[in-house]
Amino acid sequence: MAYSEKVLDHYKNPRNVGSFDPNDENVGTGLVGAPECGDVMKLQLKINDDGIIEDAKFKTFGCGSAIASSSYATELVKGKTIDEAFAIQNKKIVEELSLPPVKIHCSVLAEGAIKAAVEDWKRRKEAKARENSVPGKQ
């Protein structure tokens, strides 16, 4: 497999590797893929009250293209609103990293991870809001 320069660069110098506390109320966590399929991505977004993504981190088990896709995804989402991030399509990742057809699913996974993280954040915000609106609760 010949890798593009950009895939190699992300693989060698991955951006934003790490984890946030998943219980932090400003953090949304997306975990997609499965170990038996050979790829699992965890993408975490730190989102402020205005719905702006302030920071992002990832950890990925997968091929070099999967690592590069998630690394690039963290760069891509930073500073975006959750709606903008939710609208990101895998094509953008494919183009940036020049992924060959057999590696397109790695970018699909990264798109899924972004969406899952945003949804997780929304779900938790809504749960929190419901909790706060329960009568009698401080």
Added chain:
Amino acid sequence: MVKTPIYMDNHATTPVDPRVLEAMLPYFTDVFGNAASRNHVFGHEAEAAVEEMRGTIGAAIGADPKNVIFTSGATESDNMAIKGVAEFYKERGNHIITQVTEHKAVLDTCKELERRGYEVTYLPVDRHGLIDLDDLRKAIKPETILISVMMANNEIGTIQPVKEIGALAKEKGVLFHSDATQAVGKLPVHVDELGIDLLSMSAHKIYGPKGVGALYVRGRNPRVRLAPLFHGGGHERGMRSGTLNVTGIVGFGKALQIAVDEMESESARVKKLRDKLETTLRDRLDEVFVNGHPTLRLAGNLNMSFAYVEGESLLMGLREIALSSGSACTSATLEPSYVLKAIGVSDDLAHTSLRFGLGRFNTEEEVDYAADRVVEEVNRLREMSPLYEMAKSGVDLKTMAWKRD
């Protein structure tokens, strides 16, 4: 400093030994005749070289040289043995027994025969990659015409109980073919002692050239008959038509001669390197697993799973070391290795496996370098692995509900 890139994929192929190349060179330019040209000295010289090599190869496997048929390699030898027997003995029966970790050259040939109406039994293997002789005994029936079991596996190096299989085949009157591509020149092979009726070999796995190999076809007790794959000039006693690859045959003979002469010292040296690599990796990394048999394994083989690190990404970090992986991401089919699956390695671990194939030209410095680099990359990628993080924090990865796409 070691010189990179380092070649550690000697199960895939090997470089031509300089001594082999030297033996081959005159046959490109000076002794270039067609070994079938009976009426001039060019042909005679070529024929003499071929017959000398047939003698060398026969001697190396304990066979009568005239029963060595030259082919283009083990894929052809496997096809010729299995299809040839199936076709020739179809009146006697239509059942073939093989096993699940065979090379594709055997498995796909058997699949083709199934399409042609033959019945094939694929014996399972245990977690070390060995077939069970009782399974084999039970699988044999009156219609069985051939058993095909490899001598040593190309991914995990497991060495099958060939001698016992040969004895059983003889007892039952069934022909026995063994794909010995990974074994000849590395293990002692004697077709009579092992009860082998057909044996596939290939030169490029033993420091000879690519594109040449042989099939041994027993001539007596019993005399094995084959329907040929190739028809034409009637070369190789009509079993394999086509002008002989004289240069390749000379290289093959020379390579096998060297391998047999140096087998003892070379396998001891290679095994020592393999054991050092294995011990170092085990000592310096947690959660690594050796795939294959602890002792019945080719000296140069080390197939290891590095939990939580996907194999292709690991290879990418080890680009200056030529290795192969059982990961799906490196295969055209996106399926993890069927051999690892067959020995019960779960898919998640199969994705994390690397195959090291050490050989004649590897040095201790190279092994030390490779071990250091593997440890470094595995640690780096584990830092990046959500699975490692989850496992370390006590999450049971097997019972997690994964979002599969």
